[in-house]
Amino acid sequence: MNAVAxxxxxTLIRREFWENRSLWMVPAVVIGILTVLSLYMLLALIIGHSxxxxxxxxxxxxxxxxxxxxxxxxxxxxxxxxxxxxxxFFLGLMFSSIMKIVLFFYLLDSLYAERRDRSVLFWRSMPVxxxxxxxxxxxxxxxxxxxxxxxxxxxxxxxxxxFMLIMGSVLGVHPWSILLYPWAFVSSWLLLAYGLIVxxxxxxxxxxxxxxxxSWAKKAPFLWAVLVPLGLMGAEGWVFHTANIAxxxxxxxxxxxxxxxxxNPDDMLGKHGEQAMSMGxxxxxxxxxxxxxxxxxxxxxxxxxxGFIYGAIWLRGHRSEI
Amino acid sequence: MSTLVKARGLTKRYGTxxxxxxxxxxIEEGCIVGLIGPNGAGKTTALKAILGLTDFExxxxxxGHDPRRERHELMRQVCFIADVAVLPRWLRVANAxxxxxxxxxxxxxxxAMHFLERTKIKQKSRVGELSKGMVTQLHLALIMAIDAKLxxxxxxxxxxxxxxxxxxxxxxxxxxxxxxRTILVTTHQVEEIEKILTHLMFIDGGRVxxxxxxxxxxxxxxxxxxxxxxASAAQVLKPLYEREIFGKKxxxxxxxxxxxxxxxxxxxxxxVADIFVAKVKGEMx
Numbered sequence: 001m002n003a004v005a006x007x008x009x010x011t012l013i014r015r016e017f018w019e020n021r022s023l024w025m026v027p028a029v030v031i032g033i034l035t036v037l038s039l040y041m042l043l044a045l046i047i048g049h050s051x052x053x054x055x056x057x058x059x060x061x062x063x064x065x066x067x068x069x070x071x072x073x074x075x076x077x078x079x080x081x082x083x084x085x086x087x088x089f090f091l092g093l094m095f096s097s098i099m100k101i102v103l104f105f106y107l108l109d110s111l112y113a114e115r116r117d118r119s120v121l122f123w124r125s126m127p128v129x130x131x132x133x134x135x136x137x138x139x140x141x142x143x144x145x146x147x148x149x150x151x152x153x154x155x156x157x158x159x160x161x162x163f164m165l166i167m168g169s170v171l172g173v174h175p176w177s178i179l180l181y182p183w184a185f186v187s188s189w190l191l192l193a194y195g196l197i198v199x200x201x202x203x204x205x206x207x208x209x210x211x212x213x214x215s216w217a218k219k220a221p222f223l224w225a226v227l228v229p230l231g232l233m234g235a236e237g238w239v240f241h242t243a244n245i246a247x248x249x250x251x252x253x254x255x256x257x258x259x260x261x262x263x264n265p266d267d268m269l270g271k272h273g274e275q276a277m278s279m280g281x282x283x284x285x286x287x288x289x290x291x292x293x294x295x296x297x298x299x300x301x302x303x304x305x306x307g308f309i310y311g312a313i314w315l316r317g318h319r320s321e322i
Numbered sequence: 323m324s325t326l327v328k329a330r331g332l333t334k335r336y337g338t339x340x341x342x343x344x345x346x347x348x349i350e351e352g353c354i355v356g357l358i359g360p361n362g363a364g365k366t367t368a369l370k371a372i373l374g375l376t377d378f379e380x381x382x383x384x385x386g387h388d389p390r391r392e393r394h395e396l397m398r399q400v401c402f403i404a405d406v407a408v409l410p411r412w413l414r415v416a417n418a419x420x421x422x423x424x425x426x427x428x429x430x431x432x433x434a435m436h437f438l439e440r441t442k443i444k445q446k447s448r449v450g451e452l453s454k455g456m457v458t459q460l461h462l463a464l465i466m467a468i469d470a471k472l473x474x475x476x477x478x479x480x481x482x483x484x485x486x487x488x489x490x491x492x493x494x495x496x497x498x499x500x501x502x503r504t505i506l507v508t509t510h511q512v513e514e515i516e517k518i519l520t521h522l523m524f525i526d527g528g529r530v531x532x533x534x535x536x537x538x539x540x541x542x543x544x545x546x547x548x549x550x551x552x553a554s555a556a557q558v559l560k561p562l563y564e565r566e567i568f569g570k571k572x573x574x575x576x577x578x579x580x581x582x583x584x585x586x587x588x589x590x591x592x593x594v595a596d597i598f599v600a601k602v603k604g605e606m607x
Contacts, residue, residue, distance in 0.1 A: 010424075
């Protein structure tokens with residue numbers, strides 16, 4: 001029975017990927033574009049170097065020169081750690097942000113598209129409960145967020161690393177010693193996984209809200225998902241001249257950071273280069289898991305998210321027709 | 323023979339409109355029941371109630387389940403095709419088979435392939451690339467490959483050409499139907515299914531206006547072609563419906579002995595469509 005159940009759930013999740021190829025295609029395309037761009041810069045630098053020109057200026061783009069290349073020939077483990085962790089962090093931030101946008105549209109369609117094209121009548125003619133269906137979609141979102149962001153960040157990181165090693169060798173700055181510290185990579189990836197899993201859970205109220213809008217809307221779920229909170233914020237501002245809802249909704253998206261890590265997004269702003277890099281070292285550590293789990297915000301958010309999900313399940317059972 | 327579906331006082335309101343109004347009916351195992359009614363009569367509402375796709379008032383028992391609460395349990399034993407083309411456009415044929423195979427314990431891949439072999443549907447195609455008829459064929463192949471006790475078909479052959487429609491009902495009868503299975507079908511193409519039905523149910527204005535076996539129908543309804551000069555003798559027997567044909571009067575009677583009618587003129591058993599028209603128009607008088 002259990003084996004049957006697992007197979008069923010796996011198929012439900014695969015179904016989601018059959019329908020929503022953007023879940024993996026968008027990050028794949030981003031990796032592709034950035035790889036081509038980096039390759040272009042790499043070639044430009046190498047060609048530039050062979051012509052004994054040490055700088056490359058891409059019109060309107062970033063400025064590269066040998067002086068900016070990190071020199072790892074004399075680097076110690078702390079420096080490598082900071083460099084690698086910061087790199088992983090930014091790549092993770094980029095892909096998790098991309099996935100948030102992709103998942104917003106995925107969830108917006110998740111319970112709406114099947115009603116719009118009436119295929120809900122086919123899906124509901126199968127012995128799969130509404131609860132299970134909705135959970136398969138939520139699981140797909142949470143799984144995609146963590147796994148796809150994770151894999152994408154690492155793949156791009158390794159590609160960039162190879163490019164950097166080639167470039168460094170050509171330029172004679174010998175970055176190979178970075179490979180003497182494989183633990184720097186592993187630990188940064190563990191940290192990345194931790195951050196992504198925390199976010200996947202922390203973002204449950206957002207996921208749940210979008211699913212609720214998706215199962216509620218008779219048309220334009222986007223407007224429901226966006227205008228209802230905006231309307232509430234506007235009403236609050238108009239009546240009470242306060243912005244508590246806005247602060248709550250926007251604040252919750254960042255509150256996990258200082259709880260899960262020794263990291264404050266406010267400190268991050270205004271710091272560049274060396275400082276931002278050295279911060280990478282300080283965010284290492286899982287000792288904050290306890291603090292995170294003890295925070296009421298996590299549990300209140302999860303409860304609100306669960307309420308939205310329950311509403312979405314109920315609506316699928318009682319309002320499956322547009 | 324056991325009762326699969328039992329409805330008592332089944333009522334469904336949309337605002338002030340009663341789509342179903344205190345309806346009672348039963349469906350027995352091993353029957354092929356035709357649910358016939360004009361548009362908006364409540365056919366689809368009745369099917370949806372049975373399938374757990376809509377709320378309702380009253381009692382409804384489908385194989386021991388309350389369809390409102392136990393739809394997914396019920397769907398292990400009930401299959402249905404609601405209207406046409408509700409398969410999503412993005413779904414590939416091979417994936418559709420894979421999906422149903424994984425979620426439905428009664429699905430047989432072999433049977434599905436057997437049905438699909440007779441069509442031009444390719445495994446790699448997406449539903450959006452198939453013609454309307456092919457989508458229906460695919461849906462039927464998926465559903466007929468499921469070993470279910472009750473099969474519910476709502477306008478199953480809409481959009482199919484004549485060849486495939488014939489083939490569909492033939493294979494439904496030969497390959498699918500047996501004493502353990504029950505089929506509930508609605509269609510406007512009454513003449514296509516009347517030969518395979520065992521039971522007939524009319525629904526009109528939210529009420530069941532006729533519910534009996536086909537043998538009973540053949541016994542109870544009779545048409546007589548009467549010459550104009552004997553029309554008054556026929557009128558006395560209170561025909562349900564009359565119309566004129568080749569200068570003669572054609573009367574449709576309900577529950578009048580055939581011997582009596584034979585004295586008036588040429589008698590024959592009316593088609594389901596004729597009875598249906600008589601019932602609907604007759605009620606309006």
